[in-house]
Amino acid sequence: MKDHHIYHAIQYSIIVIIFLATIPLLFVYKDQSVRLALISGLSLFYFVIGILHHKEENNLTSTKALEYFAISVLIFVVLFSLFR
Numbered sequence: 001m002k003d004h005h006i007y008h009a010i011q012y013s014i015i016v017i018i019f020l021a022t023i024p025l026l027f028v029y030k031d032q033s034v035r036l037a038l039i040s041g042l043s044l045f046y047f048v049i050g051i052l053h054h055k056e057e058n059n060l061t062s063t064k065a066l067e068y069f070a071i072s073v074l075i076f077v078v079l080f081s082l083f084r
Helices: 002-028 032-056 062-082
Strands: none
Touching: 002 032, 032 062
């Protein structure tokens, strides 16, 4: 059971690191197409990681997939609105 918790902690840490590494890039790059690519990639990353995580846990449902989709759209809208 402890290995299970460590594995999840590693997965969540990777998500946080990717987010923390990407956000400063949105301040560095002023080109809108680069920002759009970064924001799209971050949103897609969150969605895919969430789906893969639950698929691996054998508890993926259409409701969970829809929740991950909704949160990734929210991430996209918020970041795109902030960095226009």
